Structure formats: C-alpha cells, structure tokens
Amino acid sequence: MRAELLIENIRFPDGTSGAVAVSQGRIQSLGPEVLAASRSFDGEGALILPGLVDGHVHLDKTLIGLPFIPHIPGDTVGKRIEAEKHLRRTIDVPVETRGALLIEKLSAQGTVALRSHVDIDTEIGLMGLEAELALKERYRHLMDIQIVAFPQSGILRDPGTADLLNAAIEAGADLVGGLDPAGIDGDVSGHLDIVFDIAGKHGVGIDLHLHDAGALGAFELRQIAERTLALGLNGRVAVSHAFCLGELDAFDFDLTASLLAKADIAIMTTAPGPVPMPPVKPLQAAGVRVFSGSDNIRDAWSPFGNGDLLERAAIVCDRQDYRSDEDLELAFALVSDAPSQVIGRPSGMTVGAPADFILLPVRSIGEAVAERPAKRTVFKRGVNVTPVAGD
Ligand SMILES: [Zn+2]
Numbered sequence: 001m002r003a004e005l006l007i008e009n010i011r012f013p014d015g016t017s018g019a020v021a022v023s024q025g026r027i028q029s030l031g032p033e034v035l036a037a038s039r040s041f042d043g044e045g046a047l048i049l050p051g052l053v054d055g056h057v058h059l060d061k062t063l064i065g066l067p068f069i070p071h072i073p074g075d076t077v078g079k080r081i082e083a084e085k086h087l088r089r090t091i092d093v094p095v096e097t098r099g100a101l102l103i104e105k106l107s108a109q110g111t112v113a114l115r116s117h118v119d120i121d122t123e124i125g126l127m128g129l130e131a132e133l134a135l136k137e138r139y140r141h142l143m144d145i146q147i148v149a150f151p152q153s154g155i156l157r158d159p160g161t162a163d164l165l166n167a168a169i170e171a172g173a174d175l176v177g178g179l180d181p182a183g184i185d186g187d188v189s190g191h192l193d194i195v196f197d198i199a200g201k202h203g204v205g206i207d208l209h210l211h212d213a214g215a216l217g218a219f220e221l222r223q224i225a226e227r228t229l230a231l232g233l234n235g236r237v238a239v240s241h242a243f244c245l246g247e248l249d250a251f252d253f254d255l256t257a258s259l260l261a262k263a264d265i266a267i268m269t270t271a272p273g274p275v276p277m278p279p280v281k282p283l284q285a286a287g288v289r290v291f292s293g294s295d296n297i298r299d300a301w302s303p304f305g306n307g308d309l310l311e312r313a314a315i316v317c318d319r320q321d322y323r324s325d326e327d328l329e330l331a332f333a334l335v336s337d338a339p340s341q342v343i344g345r346p347s348g349m350t351v352g353a354p355a356d357f358i359l360l361p362v363r364s365i366g367e368a369v370a371e372r373p374a375k376r377t378v379f380k381r382g383v384n385v386t387p388v389a390g391d
Pocket residue numbers: 056057058117209240295296
C-alpha cells in the first residue's frame with residue numbers, strides 16, 4: 001500500500017538506517033525498505049526516536065507568559081500551598097493562556113503526550129479543570145493530554161474537596177489524585193478511603209503526590225499498595241515523588257518495593273535534589289515500573305524548569321551516577337516508553353503505533369541525552385509540527 005508520508009534517510013537507535021512510512025497518523029512500516037509514498041521528508045541522517053512523554057506536569061500552575069515573578073519562600077509543603085494560593089489570587093492571565101504556552105513549549109522540545117495534575121480545591125473549584133479540558137481539546141493535534149484531579153490543598157483539611165473530586169471525574173478528569181495522606185491531611189486511612197472510593201466508583205486510576213519521608217512514607221506506600229490489591233486496581237495506580245524510597249534500609253526497601261511490584265504501582269521521580277530520590281535500578285530489579293516528568297515549570301513551587309525531557313533524563317543520570325550508554329538509554333526510557341505505558345498509550349517505534357517522533361542530529365540515544373541538541377524535528381500523528389523559526 002502506498003504510504004501517505006515517507007520519512008527517509010534516518011538513523012534508527014540500533015544504528016541501522018532506513019525510512020519510516022506513515023499512513024493515517026500511524027506507523028505503516030519502518031526499516032531499511034523504502035516504500036512509495038505520496039510525500040517524503042528527508043531526515044538528513046538524523047536519529048529518529050519515539051516522541052517524549054511527560055509523566056507529571058502542572059499545566060495550571062505555570063507562570064509562563066507572565067513577567068518573571070520572584071519566588072515566595074516557604075520551607076514546608078503546607079507553607080508552599082498557602083504561598084501558591086496567595087499568588088494565584090493576584091494573577092490575571094488565565095490557565096488557558098498560560099497552559100497553552102506551556103503545551104507549545106513542551107511540543108517544540110519533542111513532547112507528544114503528558115499527564116497533568118490540575119488543582120481542585122474549595123476556592124478554585126473546577127475552574128482549572130475546565131480550562132485544561134478546553135486545552136486538551138484545542139491541542140489534540142499537538143499533545144495527548146491526560147488529566148489528574150489533584151487535591152493540592154488536601155482533602156480532609158479542606159472540607160468539600162471530596163465532593164469536588166467526584167465532580168471532577170464526572171466532568172472529564174481521567175484520574176483521581178491525592179496528597180500526603182499523613183503530612184497534609186493527618187489521616188492516612190481517611191485520605192486513602194476517599195481517593196480509593198472515588199477510583200472504585202468511577203473506574204479510574206490514581207496518581208498520588210507523596211512527599212512524606214522515611215518510615216512514615218514507606219508505611220503509606222504499603223497502605224496504597226494494599227488498597228490497590230484489594231480493589232484490583234493493579235497497574236492503574238502511580239505514586240509521584242515517593243522520596244522515602246531513597247532513604248530506607250534494605251529490609252524496609254525490599255518489603256515496600258515487593259508490595260509495590262505486586263500491586264504494579266508505578267513510581268514517578270523527577271530526580272529531585274537535595275531530597276532523597278527513589279533508586280531507579282533497585283526498584284526496577286524488584287519489578288517496579290519507574291517513570292519521570294518535569295513537575296513544576298516556572299511556577300509558585302519553583303522558578304526553574306523548562307520542560308526539556310532530554311534534560312530531565314540527564315538529571316536522572318546525574319543523580320543516579322549513570323554514565324554508560326546502557327544507563328543513558330535507561331534514563332531515556334523514563335521520559336519515553338515508561339510514561340507512555342503508564343498513561344495507557346501505545347509506546348515505541350512499532351508498526352501500528354502513533355506516528356509520534358522526534359528527529360535529532362545525533363547518532364545514538366546516549367548522545368541525545370548527553371548532548372540535548374536544540375534542533376528537534378517533531379512529528380505528531382505523522383504531521384511535522386516543528387515550530388517555524390521565529391514563531
Ligand atoms: Zn506535582
């Protein structure tokens with residue numbers, strides 16, 4: 001069958017050269033064979049890689065598009081929540097504008113899909129969600145967007161939030177979130193009862209933010225795993241951050257990791273510093289899926305972040321002391337195939353998968369992570385969506 005588009009003169013990660021044929025937004029064939037096609041694109045020898053996937057981002061929080069706002073200090077999660085709410089009341093640029101700029105920025109760097117956590121609280125209600133649902137529709141051609149209803153102000157400490165989380169799922173959020181059942185709500189069972197009840201009632205997955213440290217955090221992870229197993233939600237629950245996994249002794253780590261593996265709970269890490277980081281290889285060796293994401297990009301939580309997932313992979317390598325090509329490839333998977341799988345999207349460069357690619361002027365995945373070239377050609381469902389210079 002004649003292909004609609006042939007991306008030719010490209011290099012595959014295994015070192016071979018060839019072409020990718022695309023039809024109806026999907027990969028029709030790939031390899032050394034060059035098919036006849038209606039149109040062709042000369043890859044000029046670039047390396048072709050699957051489009052990048054951001055497993056954790058906050059489209060509603062970003063301050064991109066505003067003049068730079070100096071960071072408001074606050075050394076606990078609770079203080080940061082209040083600082084953010086204060087700042088939010090003063091911003092007159094809506095989420096739809098700021099989120100749109102962030103989506104375009106991410107796309108330009110090679111990101112083709114993302115999971116966004118949107119704040120749900122009794123002050124803002126579902127306003128952020130409504131804006132993100134509109135963005136999801138508006139940017140369908142550029143980005144697959146999955147939305148988590150995220151109780152940033154807690155659930156029990158902000159009465160009314162549980163009802164709002166239910167309403168958020170009914171309004172179109174894809175997953176229900178949670179936040180430090182002990183550290184923020186002070187009631188592990190009470191918090192998790194509500195989150196898992198909503199997930200069970202609506203048949204949606206879960207992605208919780210867990211900053212609680214040490215033995216307390218590990219206890220919460222095991223509680224999350226027990227509830228996941230009890231509800232049969234295996235493979236549909238993720239925990240973001242889980243710093244505690246980076247500070248457990250061998251006994252507690254093995255106990256917790258084996259339960260996470262049994263419940264197939266995925267762990268998202270941004271490779272943060274200077275807090276402890278979940279150890280990637282030991283988790284994977286225990287059978288736990290690990291993925292990565294940007295988290296805060298120029299918002300009330302951090303003045304930093306640029307959404308570059310190749311840089312994120314390099315940060316993972318830096319924090320985990322990864323230097324070999326194999327290790328750099330492992331880190332690349334944390335920002336491509338791993339989050340793609342977590343958000344339930346076909347991943348990798350295979351026939352039938354979405355034609356979502358990034359072309360880079362390098363020779364290997366290792367070089368892509370080390371070099372992080374500025375020149376990136378991005379295809380979304382077979383369409384070249386690379387911004388034109390000067391845009
Ligand atoms: Zn987050």
